[in-house]
Amino acid sequence: MTSTRRTFLGYTALAGATVFASAVGLRGFRYPSPQFEPAATPRWAKHSVLGFRADGHGAFYQREDARQLVFRAYVPEPVVQVNGTFELKIGNVHPQAHLTIDGDGKISEERVDGLFRQVTGNSSKGTLTLRWVFPKQDHYRFTAIGDTGGDLELVWVLNRSQQLGADFVLHLGDYYYQPVDPKRTTLHLEKSPLPVFSAIGNHDFHNRFGGPDPQDFIQQIGPRNSTFTLGNIQFINLDTAVDHLPVSAGKRGQLLQHIQPLASRSQLSDYVVFAHRPITDPRPPETRPSNHSVEGLQEDVWLYRQLVQRGVKHVINGHIHISTEFDDRHIHTYISGQGLAHADIIGRRPQARILVGDVEPGIPVTYQWADLNMPFEAHCNERLHKILGGHDYADQLEPLKAACIAADG
Numbered sequence: 113m114t115s116t117r118r119t120f121l122g123y124t125a126l127a128g129a130t131v132f133a134s135a136v137g138l139r140g141f142r143y144p145s146p147q148f149e150p151a152a153t154p155r156w157a158k159h160s161v162l163g164f165r166a167d168g169h170g171a172f173y174q175r176e177d178a179r180q181l182v183f184r185a186y187v188p189e190p191v192v193q194v195n196g197t198f199e200l201k202i203g204n205v206h207p208q209a210h211l212t213i214d215g216d217g218k219i220s221e222e223r224v225d226g227l228f229r230q231v232t233g234n235s236s237k238g239t240l241t242l243r244w245v246f247p248k249q250d251h252y253r254f255t256a257i258g259d260t261g262g263d264l265e266l267v268w269v270l271n272r273s274q275q276l277g278a279d280f281v282l283h284l285g286d287y288y289y290q291p292v293d294p295k296r297t298t299l300h301l302e303k304s305p306l307p308v309f310s311a312i313g314n315h316d317f318h319n320r321f322g323g324p325d326p327q328d329f330i331q332q333i334g335p336r337n338s339t340f341t342l343g344n345i346q347f348i349n350l351d352t353a354v355d356h357l358p359v360s361a362g363k364r365g366q367l368l369q370h371i372q373p374l375a376s377r378s379q380l381s382d383y384v385v386f387a388h389r390p391i392t393d394p395r396p397p398e399t400r401p402s403n404h405s406v407e408g409l410q411e412d413v414w415l416y417r418q419l420v421q422r423g424v425k426h427v428i429n430g431h432i433h434i435s436t437e438f439d440d441r442h443i444h445t446y447i448s449g450q451g452l453a454h455a456d457i458i459g460r461r462p463q464a465r466i467l468v469g470d471v472e473p474g475i476p477v478t479y480q481w482a483d484l485n486m487p488f489e490a491h492c493n494e495r496l497h498k499i500l501g502g503h504d505y506a507d508q509l510e511p512l513k514a515a516c517i518a519a520d521g
Contacts, residue, residue: 140361142317142354149362150326153335157181164196171202172334180230184333186309187340188246188280193239200231200242204307206279209244216240227307246279246342253277256386256467257484258284258313258430260451261495262297268490269451269466274305276468276482281306284430284448285313285353285388287333290495291321294328301333309349312336313388313430317353326353337363339371344381345471346371352389352406352415352429359411374423382476383424384469390429390445391416394438404432419443425476428467435465435481446479453486457496457508462486492516 140149156167159181166173170187183192185204192200194217204227211222217235219242231242255273260266266287273281281304287297301308316329330336336351348371351364359365374383391412393405406412419427420442427440430449437446446467453464464484469477491512 140365141357143357144355147325149356150330150336152363153330159198162197162199164194164198166195166198166200167193169193170340174331177201185244185307186334186338188307188309188342189244189340191241191243193241194233194235195239196236197234198232201228202231202244203228203302205229205244206246206307208247210247212243212245214241214243227302227304250473252279252343252471254280254282254469254471255482256282256284256428256446256469257448257451258311258388259286259433259449261289261493262287262293262295262300263290263493263495264490265452265486265493266297266300268453268486269484270300270304270306270308272466272484272486276466278306278468281308282347282384282386282428282469283308283310284386284428284451285311286315286430286451287313288315288319288321288328290493292494294319294322294332298332309338309340309347310334311349311386311388311430312351312353314353335363337367339367341380343471344379344474345477346380346383348383348385348424350385350387350415352387355406355408355411357409359409359414368418368422371422373421381474382426383422384426384428384477385419385424386428388429389431390440390447391427391443392440392445393432394436394440394445394447395432416441416443426479435467437479450484452496453484453490454496456484456486457491457512460508488512488515489518 142149153172155172157173158165160176162179166181168183169191171183171185171190171192174182174184180199180201183202185202194200207224213219216238217233217240219231219233221232223230255276255278257269260269288294310333312329317326319325319328322328338349340347356362374380390405393400406415424443426444428446428448432447433449435448435450448467450464455464456462462485464486465481466484468480468482471477
């Protein structure tokens with residue numbers, strides 16, 4: 113009997129280990145804080161009272177708000193399919209995007225409020241497809257920058273991007289530095305003059321101020337891995353916030369499996385890959401921390417190989433609070449991580465920069481750097497006050513306080 117019981121327990125343990133290993137292989141672990149890869153962003157919902165259903169493609173479900181279902185777009189041309197008499201609200205849509213409809217049903221009204229669209233209609237006899245088409249133009253521009261936090265620095269980055277003529281912003285991660293940042297980030301993104309498409313940063317993944325990690329980002333900003341095509345360019349958002357185990361597991365690996373080599377796609381001119389941590393840290397080994405690239409357990413080798421095999425020529429990253437570019441073997445890497453513009457404070461002169469990408473028909477993206485020009489009063493937050501309390505920058509604290517008082521007045 114004892115032997116039989118031991119055999120049974122052994123088989124049970126083996127079966128459990130097999131299931132666990134299979135789950136790790138598919139979903140992956142994230143470390144150094146071990147956890148399964150977070151659940152995917154919800155893409156559909158059914159109204160609890162009115163009974164209509166909405167399915168997002170390039171838009172994810174956020175909440176039910178009175179008679180509405182609320183979605184947020186994470187691509188420039190989101191699609192939502194609706195069934196029934198509906199009231200839909202969708203955010204992060206370009207103010208000049210044009211709504212097209214297809215299928216059974218009709219639209220009663222579409223209201224535009226900044227980046228929000230509120231649509232009412234009826235599709236009780238079938239499915240109605242709502243598609244927002246990005247403004248048609250031969251040339252468009254985007255900016256790319258990370259590590260802004262969620263406070264007034266973020267507000268300035270969004271406004272500066274508009275000043276530079278951008279049509280949208282690629283945010284490279286790290287909104288959540290302060291306890292107030294999750295809430296403030298949501299408010300500032302909702303009031304942004306431009307749509308923002310975001311990679312997840314390590315501070316967003318390990319949000320110490322909310323939870324469960326990283327659900328604040330997933331529910332308020334967007335999925336950790338995604339892709340969209342606009343014109344002749346395909347944009348690829350990859351999660352490099354923390355390490356993957358195995359390196360090919362999870363949504364990132366699944367996404368890359370579906371990306372074909374650029375040479376086989378005649379309608380495309382370029383891939384734009386954007387992520388938080390870079391494959392390689394360009395700083396000298398003796399001066400850099402150990403966690404500022406994806407060089408753990410050969411993840412860098414795997415990711416580099418995946419991108420090169422697909423013909424990726426440029427990668428845009430944040431995480432390191434500098435603005436620089438360098439050749440990483442066959443890939444040219446841009447580090448645009450000065451979203452807090454602390455370099456202006458430390459250097460006591462404006463020097464932070466933001467990356468600008470220009471898209472023309474039939475050719476790869478061209479890049480240039482622009483001055484961020486962040487005003488002193490954009491630094492009025494608790495985090496920087498603590499930093500400037502140190503001996504090295506104490507002379508900056510009083511001018512900052514004066515600028516903040518003037519701004520409040």
